[in-house]
Amino acid sequence: MGHFFSDGSDLIGVQRVLDIRYMKILRRCLKTLSAWPSKEVGEKGSKYDYIAKWYIIILNLICLPPGLLYIKKHFGVIDFLELGHTYVTVFINITSLFRLLLIFMKSYNDLVGDFINKIHLFNHRHRSKFAMLTHIKVHKASQFFTMYLNTMVLIGILLFNITPIYKNISSGAFANYKTENVSFEHSVYFELPFDYKHNIKGYLVIFIFDWYMSFVCSSCFSNFDLLMSLMVFHICGHLLILIDSLKNFRKPTKIVVNNIEYEWYSEEEMKLVSRDLRNITIHHNLIVEFIEKVSKTFGPILYLYYMFHIINGCVLLLECSQMSAEALARYGTLTFVVFQQLIQISIVFELLGISSDKLMNAVYSVPWESMDNPNRKKVYIILMRSQRSLAIKAVDMVDVGVQTMALIIRTSLSYFIMLRTFA
Template sequence: MKLLRIFMRILYAWPDKIIDNNPSKYASYGKCYIFFIEFICLPPGILYIKRSIGSISFLDLGRTYITVFMNVVAALRLILIFLKRFEKIVVDFINKIHLFNHRNRSEYAMQTHILVHKVSHFCSIYTCLAMIFGIILFTCTPLYNNIVSGAFYNYKTTNVTFEHSVYYQLPFDYEHDIRGYITLFMFNWYITLICSSCFSTFDWLMALMIFHVWGHLQILIHSLENFRRPATKHGEIGEWYSEEEMKLVSSELKELVTYHNLIIEFTSRMKEIFGPVMILYYTFHVVSGCILLLECSQMDSVALIRYGSLTFLMLQQLVQVSVVFELLGTTSYKLINAVYSVPWECMDNSNRRMVYLMMIQSQRMLAIKAMDMVNVGVETMAAIIKTSVSYFIMLRTLSELD
């Protein structure tokens, strides 16, 4: 959570006003600034593509296509930091949903809390390292190419062309002038950090939320599967709760229904807030996956160095997010069986109604849907990869015909 807070503060997405005792006075200005600096990169990038079509090959323009698409996704994700409901769900996640608040519910709850804590810790470290590695690789590859080509040694000559990680249509020359190169090089480092944070931090936050909701489901399933049974049999009717036990059963069932409602309510809010993010995210991966495969298909050292690592990072991010979200869908099926395993046949009518209510609610799959249209999970991930490969084959065929 400390690491998450650091990276969310880079984007001014951490709800300081509610969580921290000393909120920043300039948080609102920071949100406007970070959105402006991300949005302002879009027009120059689009103009550069428009100017370069016809004069630069599609394969050479591939990186700019991808960076413009990444810029669009990052800018639209930053809209979330202005929404009160986003701020509220982050606060509720920390104060209500995080398993630290429920670790003393039972011994199994403590074990689940420790397990989820370890998984979340690994996910956090992995995400941070992947983001840092991606930033360094993305920005240092052009720097390395400039060093190898001797551009820095011959920068005073007119036939030197500097390579950049991101290209824009700008009013100064940054491809041949060393001063323009240094200016854009420094800016690209900064905007790459912001854009990478937009991708990684929100995915990271969603993953942590999913891990903790999964932990709550595991605790609920365990409680249902180990629900108290009647202490003694009562004559011919077999097992039946005594009057005192029936009161305890009623109290425990109410607690489990409330607990289940908390999980359903939080998951529904996640669907509402992150649904549009995921539909745009999947669209981006269809487009970028196709372009990156086309770039890598050149199979020369320059293309593999430039696009191979980016392709791997994009693919692993898609797989990571899809597998994490798949946890909710698979656990929902276990919950249905767990509710039915409760000894409802030993209860009176009022308690049976509560079990019946839980049984109806458990039929609602907790899997996240992107805008109630596309399931976020492994099946959609596989469909996206297949679609990207299909478009790649089509474009590759067309390029060979030309």
């Protein structure tokens, strides 16, 4: 459990962002998909990086036609509920394929580089005492979330692939593999030119391939979700620091004129006020620009992700509605993992909207009435910019958050009821 929770002591002696424990894990995770931009983060890239990128995407690409052909060949031949398993795996394959397109995009590589070199709170921990406390708080949340997500993926992969093994043992397929009437169960089905359902050699080939592809596809979901979530955690940390800077803005001096006491900044204080407002504006611009980059890079992926959940969610619910021990063992965990991913990523992005609302209110606490006109104009500019919502949108249309999540779950349930009637 020590790796799940951090008290901040693991930051002692850390000199670089990439030396932080959860960042090391993120690096290893993205490396498995060739999605780690070595050059942009200041590391020496390998000459095999480009080949590895094409390998991982071609591997996913060649899985798609056999899956679609399997559906076409067996459509109307086998029961819809039985064929639904292949619908699920094909949808997962398509979503993974679209996510892997990110690794070829310059905007994605630059975004990860900006996150590590500019946005990560480790680079801003010395801004103030509050910034240091926020950095440690975000560090603890990031460490836990990283370990939690990787554990969930590991459990999901094991349960998804162990269920067919258990069925093969129970049916005696392994014990009677030499007989002609034996039939092997698999976690993923393809239309292939060789027999892998009745032949032990074909079974072993697809068995190993299914395990590997389960790992790759799960990594496509979890690793990019982890990256996006960590980015949001650190953006929220920046907003908290900015809010603290506004709420604890330097106070004006009390002066008395004609027996009337009022607050006003002195000439020297006005210069410091101008400097502080400039720093706040620069900090806010840094946050806004990074959020725009996140929306531009991940927006289409998040939109397709929501479409995936609408389609896959109703199919998985339909599979679970059989209420048999076999269906629940095979699809229950997968359904839980899929829906918890939707809820998890939506709640994480919702935090950004909440922090954005707090920023709007914090600007009003700045004592603008005690400033001269040039500084009042700066406060006005900050106020106007803070009115813009910082929520990340999917293709500039759909807010990524709890409301959209609830709509998707309702839509999935509606389609599930319709498919249940049809089935």
